[in-house]
């Protein structure tokens with residue numbers, strides 16, 4: 497499906513490395529916006545990606561696309577942040593925290609100099625903590641500061657369940673919630689196909705969840721970075737916002753008494769539309785899932801407490 501753009505929309509991508517450039521290309525192919533701007537600390541990189549994609553416009557059309565600067569954030573509906581270091585083999589996402597938090601100070605200051613009405617969509621890892629940092633530093637309402645959260649993890653989970661059951665992953669309803677990282681959790685109690693519980697031995701469940709949780713490590717060991725699935729996940733969030741879908745997506749947002757958890761960003765099922773996050777769905781969790789979610793939140797809160805924000 498390639499929905500057409502009904503009114504001008506500008507998307508800015510900050511950080512045009514593997515994730516940013518692949519996301520931009522996905523947005524372009526899906527005709528999500530009328531203007532697409534690239535910003536990168538490495539200006540040549542942003543310029544090269546913009547030129548390369550511009551040369552494809554005769555095949556897709558409909559988009560004005562350029563390498564710009566922060567003043568181009570002025571008219572942006574959505575600003576995607578994919579700038580910063582990615583994991584080297586063996587590193588966790590949390591290992592990136594100090595390196596990436598350091599660049600967010602400038603990035604958020606530069607954005608808010610020109611824009612105070614748009615939506616910030618954060619992908620840089622550790623994504624939940626950097627979304628919290630972006631919210632704090634921007635001063636924007638939390639509904640307009642969103643992290644990609646566990647949308648990607650949930651997609652991996654659905655893919656793996658579908659593969660085991662030989663069912664199209666789009667027909668699998670299953671959620672990974674919590675940190676986008678090692679403390680995330682599978683909500684097996686709600687996983688279903690057409691309303692029917694998915695029947696698995698415990699060993700199969702463990703195998704599927706471990707493969708989900710470790711997917712990024714496996715891909716990074718094999719090819720150095722992940723990009724295609726996160727680009728599709730970010731594209732999905734952009735579509736939900738620009739088309740005011742009010743779709744339920746497992747993005748990361750500020751929790752306020754979610755199963756008793758507050759003041760931390762975590763991935764949970766959320767209704768996403770033109771206003772950003774409309775609300776979070778308080779899905780029922782069993783005692784074990786609730787305990788895992790609390791531990792995931794505490795892990796991130798401990799990290800946030802060490803940041804000077």
Ligand SMILES: NC(=O)C1=CN([C@@H]2O[C@H](COP(=O)(O)OP(=O)(O)OC[C@H]3O[C@@H](n4cnc5c(N)ncnc54)[C@H](O)[C@@H]3O)[C@@H](O)[C@H]2O)C=CC1
Pocket residue numbers: 510511512513514515516535536537538541578579580581582583592596599603618619620621622623644645648676721722723726
């Ligand atoms: N949220 C998610 O599910 C996922 C998040 N990621 C994260 O996305 C981030 C980017 O990953 P890759 O694209 O693979 O890295 P990359 O190294 O390919 O690209 C990063 C880009 O950021 C730019 N950059 C660095 N500092 C900057 C600054 N201050 N301002 C503007 N641009 C700056 C670099 O010049 C580079 O072009 C990483 O933190 C990675 O862990 C990656 C995959 C999935």
Ligand SMILES: CC(=O)C(=O)O
Pocket residue numbers: 583589621648711712722726
């Ligand atoms: C790198 C990363 O966060 C992912 O692919 O899940």
